Amino acid sequence: MKEMLRTLARRSFATSRVRNLIAVLAIALTAVLFTSVTTIGLGFMESLTLTMQIQKGSSSDGDFRNMTAEQFEALQQADFVDQAGLRMPVGFLSNTNRHNIEFDVVDQTQADLTFCSPSHGEMPEAANEIVTSDRALIDLGAELKIGAEVTIEFTAHGQEYSLPMVVSGWYEATNEQTSMMIAGTAFLDEYPAIFEYTYDKDAEIAGTYWSDFTATSTVGLQEKMQDFSRDVGGNPEDVAASNYLPAVINTMTNPTADPSLIFMAVVFIVLFIFCGYLLIYNVFDIAVMQEIRRYGLYRTIGMSKRQVKKLINRQALWLSCIGIPIGLIIGFFIGKAALPKVMTFLAVSYTNIVSEVSPSPLIFLGATVLSALTVFLSTRKPVRVAANISPIEAFRYVESNTGKRTSKKSSLGASIPRLAWSNLGRNGRRTFFIMVSLMLCIVLLNCIGTAANSMDIEKEVALMIRSDFAVVNADSTNGQKGFSLREQALSQQTVEDIAAQPGVIDGSLVYKNTLEDTNVTFDWGAEFIEIEQSPNSGLMEGMTANYLFYNLGDDGNPICNVYGMEETAIARMVIEDGETDAHTLYEKMQNGEGVLLGVQVDYQTMQIDKSSDFDFLNVGDVITVYKNGEPVMELPILAKAARNGDDAEIGITANGPLTVGGDGLFLYLPTSIYKELYDEPVAYKYAFNVEESQRESMTAFLNDYMKNVDTSINYLSADSARENAEGTRTMIKFVGGLVGIIFGIAGVLNLINMVITTILTRRHEFATMQSIGMTNRQLTKMMIFEGTYYAAGACLFGLVLATILNLTLVKSIVGSIWYFTFRFTLLPALIVSVVLLVVGAIVPVLALKFFNKGSIVEQLRIAE
Amino acid sequence: MDIVTIHNLKKNFGKGFRLVKALDGIDLSIEKGKFTVIIGASGSGKTTLMNMIGGLYEPTEGTVIVDGINLAELTEEQLTVFRRRKVGFVFQDYNLVPELTIKENILFPLSLDDSRPDEVFFSEIVDLLGLNEKLDAYPYMLSGGGQQCTAIARALITKPAIILADEPTGSFDVKTSQNVAGLLKMTTETFHQTLIMITHNLELAQLADCVVRLQDGRIVE
Structure with missing residues (x-):
């Protein structure tokens, strides 16, 4: 028996070429999904571990x-x-x-x-x-x-x-x-x-x-x-x-399991199993239904259920043996190619990203097990149907409407579109699966498109830098240091050299107090419950009841972080409360009428973080300035600004301000007042814009200058910050697009499979219709309508679902990440819809051309 | 000795106003080794009766005993084995497996049972049915008559208790019909097997030892 069953399985396998092709594609696609994601996942973990080890400086x-x-x-x-x-x-x-x-x-x-x-x-x-x-x-x-x-x-x-x-x-x-x-x-x-x-x-x-x-x-x-x-x-x-x-x-080498990562992995695995299930289930369901009479015969002449199951399982195994290795190889290379893109995502958080992935047996083993599991799950129902079919039912089986509708009144007769419409849903479950897989493609791609579209690059850049370029002492960009001493100031010569370059506009030196400026202090009524020497600055440090730490000057008042700048620099800041007109504000400040207070920004809203412990002073509150222990100025707060990284030190590092002022206030003054207050004012930053045509040459100039002329400086540019942000967006588009496209291919394959099967199983019906007068053109038209109806249905539901998900799930996820600003779009869904409609119209034409050949009489005979 | 004993056999399909009484109290005994023909108009219950003898349908009421086995007492799996060992089916449209050769098709039921073929018996059957030269061919290479001979050989090979033939000549012309029916009768006689055949062809019915006429699910003659 075993030999005969093998022979039967082998030969019927060899004759079902179209089924095999589609099944192999479906299984391969599922394996591609698993392999590429496992490759990316393991490569990501491997690379992240290595990156973190390198960052930590140890692989022990x-x-x-x-x-x-x-x-x-x-x-x-x-x-x-x-x-x-x-x-x-x-x-x-x-x-x-x-x-x-x-x-x-x-x-x-x-x-x-x-x-x-x-x-x-x-x-x-x-x-x-x-x-x-x-x-x-x-x-x-x-x-x-x-x-x-x-x-x-x-x-x-x-x-x-x-x-x-x-x-x-x-x-x-x-x-x-x-x-x-x-x-x-x-x-x-x-x-x-x-x-x-x-x-x-x-x-x-x-x-x-x-x-x-x-x-x-x-x-x-x-x-x-x-x-x-x-x-x-x-x-x-x-x-x-x-x-x-x-x-x-070493937690880099031996990390503890992150529940959110495990959850994400499970979600992806379930999603991919579902995608593979939709595809493989349909392929086998269609294949079994096509051969249901045969299984009925087998059962009639004595084939047991187990033997029927064995027969189909054997073919599923062979198809898997072909499809899975193909998918493993393609998936590995897709994953390997995608990994560097994924790693750029980390570039926001980690420097020196190492992109490493090796063809680990774990990748192939994991992907094979998951793919095989998907095939197994997907074939259970078709296998059961084939094994349990009553022989009599099998002999009588024709693809018919499984709905409950038994009669229909029609006064219009049978037009081609109506005929096509009534043919839909002959098999409700299969129609549902095809619609779901097409919809998934539309919805997923649209969600990803919305996420990528919502990535607010300018917001990310704005938090890093407010001007085109900012030149600082290299210590300001050093994670272990920061600007805190006068010796770290920019030299006059360097600033002059840069300012003399073509295209420089809106330049402003930014002055800042240092650890040496302890004779200038500020009092707004702060009370300290504990005072001791700061281990970081060496200065005395006062702690308030709210656990805010202030470095204290010679007279026991906080020295704060105080900046002096030109109007152009003040104008670049986000001024919210009080006098919001930068020019008026600057003039008032120049007249000694007050000061601008910087308060921590809320990353989500880009406005002052009202919930912050640091926002405790209001516009109008007066700050007394002391010099050498004597009050020299009374400065009311004229306005408050939402302070970003650039307003503190540079980019998102703020080591200098932390060392100098601690949690102290961030106060912004005009250059003239600043110079009046501080005995030895030093500039730590030169912030300036450059005409667009000159930006490249400015970058080249600065690179050359810091290498050959003033090796103590470093710089940050808006373009490089933009490039970093673009990398993240590219990664979202690439990885999300990849998953969406694979789902898309799955949906389209399902559609193709269904259309071809429809044509193969309905050849007799087509021949009958043609024998009573339906032309080839009308037949083609009917099938185009059918294909298009499926696609249109999926598009319609897909667009509605995409809209709902966009406004709920995507909005809430995107809203929780600071560098995203939710922007609604349905463009990706519309583009995919157009593609699916075209595919839905083209596939029936091609399928009829290839699978419905010969005269009506021949087709009638073939079908018999 | 009766090979088939049917008592008060009823088979209903559907419920309520859709209830169809396909068989409505059949009592029938078929003697071993005899050729019985079932005739009747379309919808009279011929095929239903045959399927019930073949263990393909469960009765709504009544009993079917084939070769001493009460089919109502068998599980689904036992019914499968029963069909495999006790029943040979011959269909109007042959229902051969297109991927298997003629020889493989004939031996297929045996291989499902993990049984070895009786080589002598096999040779006798293929000689009788004129399939000797065609054993390595595939079904599509044979005429309709040739394919039906293969189906007959497949039905005989397990030496079943009964052979059920559902309009085996329905798709042939008169001459071929007579040839095929003749072969079917001859082979079952040769091998002392019981043949139950459904047909519309009254001429063929004349070949039978016994004719059962059905009408509206009842035996009328």
């Missing part, structure tokens, strides 16, 4: 710090440790410019785990050899070559060192702001004083042993690490303890 499973030599030795012998690296930190170099360089002694294991093994040259061996990044070498003014000489300056145990070193190797920087510089253990032997262990006395890290390690197993690792810390006499919890021995698991 965890690390220990502040160890003694004995503790480090014990760690190397610990059961849970596979490989332990040696790291003896010295400290940050002090002779750097815009790049932070941490100087440590490390071994090869540590270098490998922390991404600082040389890609050019060798690991340092001699005491005067170092390895560091290209970016660090450039920042130190050294040549990018093996053997280059470089001077390093640092402080350890209170002693300043300036040492001439030689580059034994270098690697490409993985972080824009910080690099490691490593020396070998020979350096340790050469300068034993640096590595004297005094941590238990003065918390000096030079002399301590640190170690990044890989674990034999990550199960219960955190507990094992803490136990080890205690076992060797350390304290893993108390930062202030003299034996503080932190044992930190």
